[in-house]
Amino acid sequence: MSNANEIWGRRLKEARMAAGLSQKQLGIQAGLDPFVASPRINRYELGVHKADYRIAQNLSKILDIPTGYLYTEEDNLAELMLHFHRLPTKKKNEVIKFVRALG
Numbered sequence: 001m002s003n004a005n006e007i008w009g010r011r012l013k014e015a016r017m018a019a020g021l022s023q024k025q026l027g028i029q030a031g032l033d034p035f036v037a038s039p040r041i042n043r044y045e046l047g048v049h050k051a052d053y054r055i056a057q058n059l060s061k062i063l064d065i066p067t068g069y070l071y072t073e074e075d076n077l078a079e080l081m082l083h084f085h086r087l088p089t090k091k092k093n094e095v096i097k098f099v100r101a102l103g
Contacts, residue, residue: 004073006047008056011070011078013045015063029062030055 016026023045027037043049051059053067060067066085072078084095 003047004071005050007073008050008070009045009047012041012059012063015065015069016041016045019063021063026059026062030058 016023019026021029022038023041024034024038027041028034030037032040040049044051056070057067060070064086066081069078069081069085072081084092087095
């Protein structure tokens with residue numbers, strides 16, 4: 001399995017691409033200086049560096065993903081988190097009820 005930084009970076013890249021943003025656009029929206037926005041996001045995506053939690057929260061908000069999506073090691077759990085995050089509250093409650101019933 002990949003190390004934590006590689007997983008974090010891969011998930012960030014997947015979410016960024018799904019949002020249709022360039023590295024520079026994401027970095028600028030996250031408040032990074034335009035001159036370092038692209039290289040910084042690139043380093044995050046390559047697993048060279050991992051953003052601190054506050055920056056991860058900001059990136060998650062921009063990308064409409066749960067912050068935990070970036071950190072979880074299991075791909076199935078990450079996918080589940082992503083879908084759950086985007087459900088309306090009523091559907092979230094239904095999913096929780098269903099999972100509880102599974103026991």
